[in-house]
Every structure is written in structure tokens, then in C-alpha cells.
Amino acid sequence: MNDLVITNGQVLLACGVVQDIDVGVRAGRIAQIGEHLHGSRTIDARGAYVLPGLIDLHTHGIGFESCDSETLHGYARAEAERGATTFFPTIFAPPARAIEQMQRHRRATDDLAALPQVGGFRLESPYLAHAGGGLTRDLAPITAETTQALLEAGGGHIKIWDIxxxxxxxxxxxxxLSALGIVCSLAHTHATIDQARAAVAAGARLVTHLFDTFVVPQMVDPGVYPAGLTDYLLTEDRVVCEIIADATHVAPLLVEKTFRCKTANGLVFVTDSNYGAGLPAGRYTLPNDWGRIAIDGPNNGVRLVDRGMTLAGSALTPIDALRNAVRIFGKDIAIASRVCSTTPARLLGLNKGDIAVGKDADLILVDDDLRVLYTIVAGTVVFAA
Ligand SMILES: [Zn+2]
Known part of the structure; x- marks a missing residue:
């Protein structure tokens, strides 16, 4: 007997979208896919898509929640409302504060066991050559002591580390770090192609928001078109590239170029969402020293009102990234799901990201407009519209 059966949905399977089929869930996993399944609880998905839950590898905050919040519970709730069944709270802080944040969140969640949506921590700082957003106080040189202190504070839960x-x-x-199973991501860099090659040879497997914080190559000889670091990364099959999928941080033409170079198996859509993401259009005063921000929908970033409307991160949420894949970047739902669920799951070695027997029952139900109706994590409904 299944604990939960989702009936009559348009279910995205490996072969494509299958109409009017049931998905049975038992003990947190997908147990059956077929017709006329039975379970102790039923959700009628008629007219809705049933998709793998969205996985956001790169997020700093959503609504009024962030890693600075007292606990991650509100953050997880806000992510669930927007379709994320797994997210990696991404810390951008000096080492001492990163350590404090990880220790606090582990204590409050029985070492993250209480929040299965949290895939682990991501450290975007401190090992960056330049900050991009001007937060140079959050950066630190690489030392064995700093690495060790951060690893200890993470308690095995640091899954992605930007360098x-x-x-x-x-x-x-x-x-x-790669030997410890941590995915190292090339980030915020003016490196030469040879330096990047050495990092990939050492084990780096991800590229942090490709194009953003990378430099455009300088033309030295007007007769010679130079190749830049992004050109190397687009043609390096060992790395997956992430892109902030709001069409503001990266132009749609470059997103299409990345699809053609990497395919959907080498591309991950991330939000890089900040405080304010997901809030209705308007002006808000944020905690800490963020001050007043303006939000104008999911695709126009978080803008600092008192600093000439400067872009201060992304206002995208996971479901908006999926919707943009279809509406702005012109992909079908299967490709959209791949860059928002399947590819990030494979990169992190998660038993998620596809609807198949044996996979974790991390699922979303969305309507024709790609609005979230239900979010299900490990077989438990964590959000219902
Ligand atoms: Zn970031």
C-alpha cells in the first residue's frame, strides 16, 4: 500500500510527459508508476504537471529570510512555496560569520536532519579573487587553518565550495576538498585559461554564475578575435556551468549559446536569489545593512533604492527559473526540468531530479501557467496552494 498516490497527472518521465498516469509514494521514495494505484492518501493532479522538485544550488535568501535568519525553517518554507524541494543556502560572509551561521543552523535542525529540503551549505566566500558586489570584507586568503575551521563548522554538510x-x-x-566529496566551483575570477585548466585538472566541476563576474577578453590585435575564459569553460566537458536564469544577469542569446555548448546535461539554472526575491513588486526595507530595496518582478533583480537602483543580486525564485526556461528561453518542459532538477541532482550525486521508481519522492505539481500547486519533499506535502 502506498502512503500517497498522485493520480491523473501529466507526469514527466524519462521518455517525456505521460498523460493520466499515477505516481505511488512509499516511505519517502517513488514506489510505483502506473494506472489505478492505491494509497492511504490521494492527490488528484488532473490538469496539472507532475515534475521532479526543483533544486537550487545557489541561493542567498528569499523574501525576508536568509542564512542570517535565526533559523532556516522560514527559508525552507519560502523555497517550498516556490517549488524548491532541495536548496543549498549559500553563505557570503567572512570566515568567522560563516562558521557561526553553519554552527547555528546545524544546532537548530538536529544537524540538518529536521530540514530535508536543505541539501547542505554552499560557501561562495571567502576564497574569491574579487567580490563582484563589492563585499571585499567577506574575502580571505586561502590558508590551511581557515579551510580546516570552515570544514569543522560545516560538520560534513558543506557540499559546494566556490574558489x-x-x-x-x-x-x-x-x-x-574534491577528495572529501565537495563540489568545487570556479568563481569570481580573472584567471587565465591555464589557471582555470589547472583548477579543473585538480577536480573543479562547476562554474559559478557563468558570465557574471567573468571578464570579456580584450582585443589586442584588431585582426585577431581573442578567446576568453568563458570560451574555455563553454567547451570544457568536465565542468557544469550554472547561469542566473532571469534574462537580466545573462542575455538570452548567451543562455542559448550555453545550451548549445553544454547541452542541458551540462547546464544548471540557479536563482542566486537574495533577500527580497519572491516578494510582490514594491519597495521594502531589509534586515542588516541592506537598506531599502526595490523589487519589480522576478526578472529585474533586487535594486538598492538609495544607491541609484544598483543591481544587488537576483529576485528570481526556483519556479520563476523553470518558467523562464519555457517562456523566455523557449525550451520544452523536459529540457526546463533537466536544467532545474536533473542536472543539479546528478552533479551533487543526489537520488533525486527524475521521476522514476526508487528515486526520492521530491515532486511538484504545477498548473498550465507553471504555478506551484503542491510541493512534496520525501513523500510529505510541505506546501499546498
Ligand atoms: Zn551568489
Whole structure:
């Protein structure tokens, strides 16, 4: 007997969307896919898509929640409302504050066991060559002591670690962290192609928001078109590239170029969402030193009102990224799901990201407009519209 059966949905399977089929869930996993299934609870999905839950590898905050919040519970709730069944709270802070945040969130969640939506921590700082947003106080040189202190505070829960390949000590640290199963991501860099190659040879497997914080190559000889770091990364099959999928941070033409170079198996849509993401259009005063921000929909970023409306991160949410894949970037629902669920799951080695027997029952039900109706994590409904 299934604990839960989702009936009559348009279910996205490996072969494509299948109409009017049931999905049975038992003990947190997908147990059956077929017709006329029975369970102790039923959700009628008639007219809705049943998709793998969305996985956001890169998010700093949503609504009024962030890693600075007292607990991650509100963050997880807000992510669930917007279709994320797994997210990686991404810390951008000096080492001491990153350590405090990880320790606090582990204590409050029985070492994250209480929040299965949290896939682990991501450290975007401190090992960056430049901040991009001007937050240089959050950066620190690579040292064995800092690495060790951060690893201890994470307690095995740091899953993604951003590093600029040109920093002294970067290849050795990438080798050390990769051996621990941490995905190292090339980030915020002006490295040469050779420096990036050395980082990939050392084990780096992800590229942090491709194009954003990378430099456009300088033309030296007007007769020679130069190749830049992004050109190397677009043609390096060992790395997956993430893109902030709001069509503001990266132009649609470059998103299409990335699809053609990497395919959907080498591309991940992320939100890089900040405080304010997901809030209705308007002006808000945020906690800490963010001040007043303006939000104008999911695709126009978070803008600082008192600093000439400067872009201060993304206002995208996971479901908006999926919707943009279809509406702005012109992909079908299967490709959209791949860059928002399947590819991030494979990169992180998660038993998620597809609807198949044996996979974790992390699912979303969305209507024709791609609005979230239900979010299900490990077989439990965590959000219902
Ligand atoms: Zn970020």
C-alpha cells in the first residue's frame, strides 16, 4: 500500500510527459508508476504537471529570510512555496560569520536532519579573487587553518565550495576538498585559461554564475578575435556551468549559446536569489545593512533604492527559473526540468531530479501557467496552494 498516490497527472518521465498516469509514494521514495494505484492518501493532479522538485544550488535568501535568519525553517518554507524541494543556502560572509551561521543552523535542525529540503551549505566566500558586489570584507586568503575551521563548522554538510582558480593555493585546496566529496566551483575570477585548466585538472566541476563576474577578453590585435575564459569553460566537458536564469544577469542569446555548448546535461539554472526575491513588486526595507530595496518582478533583480537602483543580486525564485526556461528561453518542459532538477541532482550525486521508481519522492505539481500547486519533499506535502 502506498502512503500517497498522485493520480491523473501529466507526469514527466524519462521518455517525456505521460498523460493520466499515477505516481505511488512509499516511505519517502517513488514506489510505483502506473494506472489505478492505491494509497492511504490521494492527490488528484488532473490538469496539472507532475515534475521532479526543483533544486537550487545557489541561493542567498528569499523574501525576508536568509542564512542570517535565526533559523532556516522560514527559508525552507519560502523555497517550498516556490517549488524548491532541495536548496543549498549559500553563505557570503567572512570566515568567522560563516562558521557561526553553519554552527547555528546545524544546532537548530538536529544537524540538518529536521530540514530535508536543505541539501547542505554552499560557501561562495571567502576564497574569491574579487567580490563582484563589492563585499571585499567577506574575502580571505586561502590558508590551511581557515579551510580546516570552515570544514569543522560545516560538520560534513558543506557540499559546494566556490574558489577563484588564480588565488595562491587554489589547485591544492580544490584537490583536498574534491577528495572529501565537495563540489568545487570556479568563481569570481580573472584567471587565465591555464589557471582555470589547472583548477579543473585538480577536480573543479562547476562554474559559478557563468558570465557574471567573468571578464570579456580584450582585443589586442584588431585582426585577431581573442578567446576568453568563458570560451574555455563553454567547451570544457568536465565542468557544469550554472547561469542566473532571469534574462537580466545573462542575455538570452548567451543562455542559448550555453545550451548549445553544454547541452542541458551540462547546464544548471540557479536563482542566486537574495533577500527580497519572491516578494510582490514594491519597495521594502531589509534586515542588516541592506537598506531599502526595490523589487519589480522576478526578472529585474533586487535594486538598492538609495544607491541609484544598483543591481544587488537576483529576485528570481526556483519556479520563476523553470518558467523562464519555457517562456523566455523557449525550451520544452523536459529540457526546463533537466536544467532545474536533473542536472543539479546528478552533479551533487543526489537520488533525486527524475521521476522514476526508487528515486526520492521530491515532486511538484504545477498548473498550465507553471504555478506551484503542491510541493512534496520525501513523500510529505510541505506546501499546498
Ligand atoms: Zn551568489
Amino acid at each position: 577563484s582558480p588564480e588565488l595562491p593555493g587554489a589547485p591544492d585546496t580544490i584537490r583536498q
